[in-house]
Amino acid sequence: MIPGGQSLVSSPPVFSHDGKKLLVCTGCTVSIFSTSTGMKIMELEGGHTDRVTSVVVVPVAAPSSKFISYCWTSSIDGTICYWDFSVPELIKKVKVQLPIHSMVIPNISCTPIGSSEKTSNHYAFISVEDPTISADENKAFRGQIQIYNLTKSRRVRGLLAETRKPELLSVSKNGEFLGITNKRKLDIWKIPSNDFRIEEIKKIKLHHTKKLTALAFHPKLRMVAGGDVTGRILMWIGFGRRKFSGDSQATNKKKNLTDEEKPGVRNNDDADSCSTWHWHPSEIKFLSFSSDGAYLYSGGKEGVIVVWQIDTGKKKFKPRLGSPLLYFTESPDPSLSCVTCADNHIHLLKMPTMEITKSIAGIKLPFSYPVGHKGLCTQVAYDETAGLIAVLTEDYCVQFFSLFDNHEVSQVQVCKRNFQPVDDVTLYVALVSVSLDGSLMGTVDVKIPEDGLGGLVSLKFWMRGSRIAEYSLSTVIYEPHSDAEISSLAFRPGHCMAVTSSFGGDFKIWIHNLGIKLNDQLHQKTGWRCQSVGSYKGRPMTAAAFSADGSVLAIAAESVVTLWDPDSNVLVAVIGDTHSPITSLSFIGNSEYLVSLTGGSTPQLAVLSTSKLRLSWSYKLVAEALSSSRDTSQFSVLVLLNSQCGIEKENGVILLFDVEDPVPVATWMVKKAKGGSLAFVPANPSFDEIKAMDGEKPSLLVYVNGDHEYIIFDPHNMDNRIGKSSRTSQIALEEAGMFGYASIYGDLSNLNPKQDQVPEITFAPSERPWETIFNGSSHALPPLTKLCSTFLASLIEKKPSMNE
Structure with a gap:
């Protein structure tokens, strides 16, 4: 796995x-x-x-x-x-x-x-x-x-x-103080440097009027900073001088100080003074002092790093990070720091300019759609051929993530708008779909109306370029189904054709024009256009799917499945009649069977025969996701388990079926099933195990849970452990174990570092010495003076001697 x-x-x-x-x-x-x-x-x-x-x-x-x-x-x-x-x-x-x-x-x-x-x-x-x-x-x-x-x-x-x-612990750089945020106060302990007992550890409390969420100790001074839920930063100076000093005379003297002699300090707390800074409009997520103690870094939901100068209170900003901030970490190297963002990204910063040099990107986390959204949403799609997952993001992008290499491949900006985490949601991307070969992508973005005005649904088609997961916008279609929400989007295998269904009671088939030749010139109006429109008794169209060969189009008309000829847009047949709307459809490989999922008060998993036009078998299951194998007659379903089974609602089970047998072939218990998805993907050819299978490339099953964590496994052989790709291992080897000669020139092809004896390499000048003088083990090479002279001599044109 x-x-x-x-x-x-x-x-x-x-x-x-x-x-x-x-x-x-x-x-x-x-x-x-x-x-x-x-x-x-x-x-x-x-x-x-x-x-x-x-x-x-x-x-x-x-x-x-x-x-x-x-x-x-x-x-x-x-x-x-x-x-x-x-x-x-x-x-x-x-x-x-x-x-x-x-x-x-x-x-x-x-x-x-x-x-x-x-x-x-x-x-x-x-x-x-x-x-x-x-x-x-x-x-x-x-x-x-x-x-x-x-x-x-x-x-x-x-x-x-x-x-x-449980609270997050913070410790000072010198290890002298330990602190936590505890509601409206900071609890601070002084830690002895040697062996101690708990009774010997002294504690003070610093009070505030709002709930505190972050704290940081100054690396050199007796100063502590605390951030609260309103965005304020409090700086306590000289904390703990009474209790931590151990001087009884000083303690009695400090007790008699008035509030005016301790400005900003509440409840006669053990501190000399307390000052307040305020810029953030919402909760402070992190506070961190610079290593020299001259600056304080703060951040929160706004996605902006604020740099405060301790002596003057002046500030400067690192804006437009595009996501709420969680942590700020300084490196032992003063020219390097990193900031952790809530969208599962870590940015490495070059200090003091805070320029982003590198980014470590994980899968972006799921987000909540607006309450007023009525359509079905698809936050995850798959490019099964390339082994990629396409994830919708809160900042109006589609992120392509490699399932086998576990890293981000690219991001496609769907809407050209700056993302502001603190603003009310007025725009979101509701749906994404990728064609089977990955050459086409479709997205649907929705602008929410304000006071009933200004709402807009946009359907966008994208064409892949020369590189995998890099798409360029081809066509934008505004209000493709009038004012109705789009329920599904699917591409026809092997064709530049797509279908969209809507809750307004119709579906539309879209085709791509490659250009029209007029008067020996190519007319450049290329793009997608509507070829035909269909409907069935005015019912809402809730799901759509093409067969494996693209010859049949299945459209769910609320509680029935309608079959169409996609070329002529002629209704061929109608199958089934459920009690609730159908939410998902999928053809099973090259077989005659079709699987449907039904939601609502009477959920159902149904297998339909397109040749006999009847229900083959069914289960009453609350299913979250469905996926069919392209090469076999099997499909998998992600089923939610309710609390009556003694298991939390977020947990579930994956069922693997053969289409002609209602008894599951295999089952797996999984966590975080709510919001999860499934997909069959071909095995990565770079796996060592796959290379040893005589060319056989079995399909693997991918389960993505509600937090966008995933696992890939062979559904037919759970004992065989699937290894990681050789490319990732090579990266790890190069980064972890290359020093000296190898770090500059790379590994030697026939060098075994475990051998005790390495044959000496004899230095012998030749006509092309630059091809061989750097070959061999670094400790066995001739002196640098001899190498350089020979190398330079090889670059100088030889002239015949005057004596010859």
């Missing part, structure tokens, strides 16, 4: 100690990306069985160990893992037994765990959730902050704090 499409933004990413790698939490693994190329080079897998929530990189002990990299990770599965991510290798696992939502390790030591050197204990502060406490219970404290001794793999007795829910 091949998993993919994991969220890149569930937790903050972390840079390696040299800034050359970025560690990103991706599901139950940690993906490591190169900051120079933006490509994934390796993965930490096998340590966790659930979502990874935190990564803490261990600093380098000495310059000689710069190629050895260690990190700690925490997970919802209740474990903490210690890795050498330069290999990568799992070294140690600590079991906590409770889901871990956040972890920090103050005063983390550079000495590796398990080394022969004597080291002090490593303490991890973790924010866990107690699942035994009901979330419905009034004032229930499900969150706990615990301390674990990582060196001895045991918990420190007692709780540091209890919270209503």
Whole structure:
């Protein structure tokens, strides 16, 4: 099985100690990306069985160990893992037994765990959730902050704090202070540098009038910043001088200070002053001080990074990131930072200009359509031939994502409009469809009317260029079905023809004109036009599909299926009569059968025979998605499971059927089935397993869940593990293991680095020495002075000697 499409933004990413790698939490693994190329080079897998929530990189002990990299990770599965991510290798696992939502390790030591050197204990502060406490219970404290001794793999007795829910932990750069946002206050602890007991840790509270959502500690000064839900930033200066100093005389003196002597400080909090900054109109998502402490970075839903100058309060902006912001991470390299966006993208920034140098793109996440939308929506389509998924995005694009390589291929801008995350939704892309060979694409975008005026539905046809997943706009058709919503869009296999159906009671067949020759000249009015219009008793047309050879067009007229000749637009037959509207149709390969899904109060999965014009068999199932194999007589259905089965509504089951047998061939339980989809795709020819099958290329099944995570598997042989493509492995090898000679000139074809003895390469000048002088192992090459002189001599034209 091949998993993919994991969220890149569930937790903050972390840079390696040299800034050359970025560690990103991706599901139950940690993906490591190169900051120079933006490509994934390796993965930490096998340590966790659930979502990874935190990564803490261990600093380098000495310059000689710069190629050895260690990190700690925490997970919802209740474990903490210690890795050498330069290999990568799992070294140690600590079991906590409770889901871990956040972890920090103050005063983390550079000495590796398990080394022969004597080291002090490593303490991890973790924010866990107690699942035994009901979330419905009034004032229930499900969150706990615990301390674990990582060196001895045991918990420190007692709780540091209890919270209503698990909170995100923040730690100062020097490891002296730990803090969380807790409703309308900040809870801050001073952490001892040596071994300690929980009773010895001191705590203060800083109060505010609004709910706080983010905090950050100044790297050098005793200053903490907090952001609230209204977009305000509060700066507390000199916090904890009374309680953390331990000076009783100073403590008594501070208690007598009035509010005027502590401007902006509420409830006689332990701080010298508090100032407020305000630019963001909505909730603050992150706060981060620069490494020198001169600037503060803030961001939120507006998609703008605000850079505040600490001394003056002046600000500058990095706008138009196109998505709400979640995290900002600084690198040990002062010229590099990254910002994490809510659309599953991470942008690497060149500092201080904040220019985007590289982007790490995952599948864009699903979005909600406006409440007033009446039509059926398709957020996911497939280019089955190329192994791509086409995903509609909130910023009016279609994102093409490679299922086998797990990375973004391209984005097609459907509507030329700047996306503003804070604005009310006035425009959205409702539907996307791709032809079987991927050469054509159709989209439908809808402009919402304001006060009943200004609404517009646009049908757009796109033509693929010379490269895969790169499309150019061919034709725009406004209001293709008057004021009715479009319910479906399908392309005819092997033809430049498409069909759209509408809830207004008609369907239209569109063809593409290649140009008309007039007077020996090519008339350039090419594009799509309507060839014919059809309807059936004025009923709403709810779904459409072409047969595998394109000779039959099936249109769902509410509760019946009508069959048409697409060339003459003649009604051929009518099949079935259901009690609810049909939502999906699909022909099964080259067989005579047609599958339909019915929604509403009486859901149904029905298999219809087009030769006998009758129902073959059916089930009463609540189905979310349907897909048919192009080469066999099989199809798969994604079925939702209700709460009566004791399973959450979002879970489901995939059923694989042979068309002539109502008994499923296979079943798979899946999660997040609501909003999911299915597709049969041909096997990737770059897979090692497929190469060994004597040319056989079986169809694989793709399941995409409601969060746009996916998994690819062979529905007929679950024991055979499908490997990753050789191209991805090669990228990882080049990024992870190339040093010295290989990093400049590439791998040698016949060099085995594991051999103990390497034959010497004899240097012998020739007529074309530049072709051979750089061949061989770097340690066996002649001195550079000899190489350069020979190379330069080969470039100089030889002249006969005067004595000859």
